[in-house]
Amino acid sequence: MDLRQLEAEPTEDEREAIDARLGSHPQREGTHFAAGLRRDRRHLLLPALQAAQARVGWISEGVLAYICKRLDVPPADAWGVATFYGLLSMEPRPRRVLHVCDDIACRCSGANELIAELERTLGVGDGAAWQRSPCLGLCDQAPAAFLTVAGPAPAERLFGPVTAEQARAVLAPEGTLPAMRRPRPPQAGDPSLRLLERVGIVDPGSLDEYQAHGGYQALARAFEMGPERVIREVLDSKLMGRGGAAFPMGRKWDAVARQPARPHYLICNADESEPGTFKDRVLMEGDPFAVVESMTICAYATGCEKGYVYARGEYPLAFERLQGAIEAARARGLLGADVMGHGVRFDIEIRRGAGAYICGEETAIFNSIEGFRGEPRNKPPFPVEVGLFGKPTVVNNVETLVNVLGIVREGGAAYARIGTPQSTGPKLFCVSGHVVRPGVYEVEFGATLRDLLALAGGVAGGRKAQAILLGGAAGVFVRGDELDIALTFEEARAAQVTLGSGVVMVFDDSVDLTSILLRIAAFFRDESCGQCVPCRVGTVRQEEALHRIVTGRPHGSTGAELALLDEIGRAMKDASICGLGQTAYGAVESAARRLKLFEKGKVG
Ligand SMILES: Cc1cc2nc3c(=O)[nH]c(=O)nc-3n(C[C@H](O)[C@H](O)[C@H](O)COP(=O)(O)O)c2cc1C
Numbered sequence: 001m002d003l004r005q006l007e008a009e010p011t012e013d014e015r016e017a018i019d020a021r022l023g024s025h026p027q028r029e030g031t032h033f034a035a036g037l038r039r040d041r042r043h044l045l046l047p048a049l050q051a052a053q054a055r056v057g058w059i060s061e062g063v064l065a066y067i068c069k070r071l072d073v074p075p076a077d078a079w080g081v082a083t084f085y086g087l088l089s090m091e092p093r094p095r096r097v098l099h100v101c102d103d104i105a106c107r108c109s110g111a112n113e114l115i116a117e118l119e120r121t122l123g124v125g126d127g128a129a130w131q132r133s134p135c136l137g138l139c140d141q142a143p144a145a146f147l148t149v150a151g152p153a154p155a156e157r158l159f160g161p162v163t164a165e166q167a168r169a170v171l172a173p174e175g176t177l178p179a180m181r182r183p184r185p186p187q188a189g190d191p192s193l194r195l196l197e198r199v200g201i202v203d204p205g206s207l208d209e210y211q212a213h214g215g216y217q218a219l220a221r222a223f224e225m226g227p228e229r230v231i232r233e234v235l236d237s238k239l240m241g242r243g244g245a246a247f248p249m250g251r252k253w254d255a256v257a258r259q260p261a262r263p264h265y266l267i268c269n270a271d272e273s274e275p276g277t278f279k280d281r282v283l284m285e286g287d288p289f290a291v292v293e294s295m296t297i298c299a300y301a302t303g304c305e306k307g308y309v310y311a312r313g314e315y316p317l318a319f320e321r322l323q324g325a326i327e328a329a330r331a332r333g334l335l336g337a338d339v340m341g342h343g344v345r346f347d348i349e350i351r352r353g354a355g356a357y358i359c360g361e362e363t364a365i366f367n368s369i370e371g372f373r374g375e376p377r378n379k380p381p382f383p384v385e386v387g388l389f390g391k392p393t394v395v396n397n398v399e400t401l402v403n404v405l406g407i408v409r410e411g412g413a414a415y416a417r418i419g420t421p422q423s424t425g426p427k428l429f430c431v432s433g434h435v436v437r438p439g440v441y442e443v444e445f446g447a448t449l450r451d452l453l454a455l456a457g458g459v460a461g462g463r464k465a466q467a468i469l470l471g472g473a474a475g476v477f478v479r480g481d482e483l484d485i486a487l488t489f490e491e492a493r494a495a496q497v498t499l500g501s502g503v504v505m506v507f508d509d510s511v512d513l514t515s516i517l518l519r520i521a522a523f524f525r526d527e528s529c530g531q532c533v534p535c536r537v538g539t540v541r542q543e544e545a546l547h548r549i550v551t552g553r554p555h556g557s558t559g560a561e562l563a564l565l566d567e568i569g570r571a572m573k574d575a576s577i578c579g580l581g582q583t584a585y586g587a588v589e590s591a592a593r594r595l596k597l598f599e600k601g602k603v604g
């Protein structure tokens with residue numbers, strides 16, 4: 001694209017798509033929720049770009065220029081944002097595009113063979129109607145695919161397991177869109193479930209069914225308690241965040257509630273892009289009202305009048321169901337200006353990501369919503385003081401939030417008795433790879449890796465587990481004989497592993513782990529936002545060194561390359577701004593040290 005071409009005009013279709021998203025009267029654009037004030041319109045940039053993408057399948061010079069004029073954003077700046085996201089294209093593309101997962105769990109279910117077949121029959125490269133994708137968050141239905149269809153009535157489908165034949169069929173101009181069927185959750189109906197109690201049991205589109213199964217009792221109880229008592233219960237529960245960083249939720253809520261600056265914001269982090277993670281999708285698709293209710297409790301306790309769900313762009317069914325739940329709740333007075341008649345104002349808006357793993361980092365979400373590139377911010381200041389739009393902000397993960405329903409209903413002390421003293425409550429694990437029944441499993445903290453594997457039916461085909469990846473690409477490998485590790489924060493620390501976002505990915509003894517490691521390294525190289533040097537350069541150098549080792553062409557010796565990897569890894573860990581760079585070496589390091597993958601005779 002030539003930025004000098006920004007005098008170009010949009011087509012009628014493009015203009016219509018942008019006017020539909022921004023409103024046809026420019027003076028209405030900045031109307032901001034809480035204050036009703038006209039504010040910076042920049043926060044509409046990503047939604048406008050997404051509207052153009054959905055209408056014509058790519059972002060032309062003409063539409064970019066039109067968006068810039070409508071929102072008063074400099075063209076070079078808007079270009080920087082548009083090129084940041086994997087789902088936005090700055091080049092003409094077919095109206096139907098299939099994103100096929102070639103990531104690590106899907107490789108255990110034939111993704112490589114599927115992709116080879118697509119390359120042979122549909123071609124490769126920018127003009128092709130399909131492209132490779134990192135993990136799509138559908139690892140339990142591997143190999144997974146995400147279809148986007150641009151047009152006046154755009155459509156999206158996240159589905160799997162996909163075959164080459166089906167891929168070709170859905171890419172045909174009038175091809176039938178695939179259904180988004182979901183397997184019945186493996187534990188559905190188990191009366192001991194807390195987080196998954198309604199998933200696969202209730203109709204996710206029915207507020208009546210939600211209420212008939214205990215829905216909105218927790219919010220009613222919260223109103224009886226009052227905001228301070230709700231926070232007290234959350235503190236007593238000792239609930240730690242489930243998004244990966246394991247920060248105590250109560251402390252975050254308490255800090256925001258005390259901030260004098262207004263307004264306060266709540267963000268439900270539903271970006272879920274860590275390879276191997278799909279628990280939040282299962283919650284949002286299967287029990288969307290639980291997300292809405294728990295956000296309302298949080299908002300009440302912390303004084304937020306506006307909440308955002310920052311939802312992964314590749315999750316159309318979760319988006320549809322959450323949107324339906326928000327509208328149904330609003331229609332019944334469970335959201336809006338006077339929630340349940342208690343004089344509390346709270347509403348929720350969903351903002352969709354556009355294909356960037358880094359946008360799950362909490363401060364990157366702020367930039368993404370505000371219409372900037374999704375680059376993390378330096379901390380401090382922390383989000384509880386200076387967050388979204390510079391205001392105090394609670395950011396919590398979907399699973400973390402859903403825990404609040406049980407805490408409010410049963411009390412923090414009772415909740416704290418579940419699990420172990422330092423890791424309280426139930427926990428969701430995303431079990432994928434070579435297991436008989438991949439899926440999301442709920443256990444109490446304290447269950448071992450062996451327990452989880454047993455729940456998932458053991459290693460598929462009666463083979464042996466060679467290695468298990470805990471915590472996703474940002475996590476670490478353990479050996480197949482380390483199944484007695486208890487999955488708690490304290491034991492994970494002691495065993496020098498991480499629970500991260502709850503990934504348990506099993507690789508049997510037939511897998512070439514070096515190819516898995518190369519995919520992980522490529523993931524970090526692709527997803528680094530490039531803002532800081534150790535990560536931007538380190539992730540590239542890490543991939544190159546690994547490649548040389550794996551292909552048997554080390555500079556010097558394998559030992560020298562491993563020492564180099566270690567040095568790069570240390571620099572990334574110590575000097576990167578955010579968790580992406582800090583964890584980019586974890587899987588490689590554990591493969592070298594724990595699995596001894598590069599010892600003589602094993603590679604090269
Ligand atoms: C690169 C990166 C990606 C992240 N992605 C997610 C994500 O997709 N979902 C999430 O909840 N947290 C993610 N986090 C963690 C968030 O920054 C933050 O800690 C979390 O949303 C806080 O919620 P919690 O306390 O409820 O876990 C990510 C962090 C990093 C560094």
Ligand code: SF4
Pocket residue numbers: 358375376527528529530531532533535536576577578579580581582
């Ligand atoms: S560590 Fe990587 S992803 Fe994080 S800010 Fe630096 S360059 Fe960006």
Ligand code: FES
Pocket residue numbers: 101102103104105106107134135136137138139140142143144275276277
């Ligand atoms: S959906 Fe393919 S690895 Fe997760």
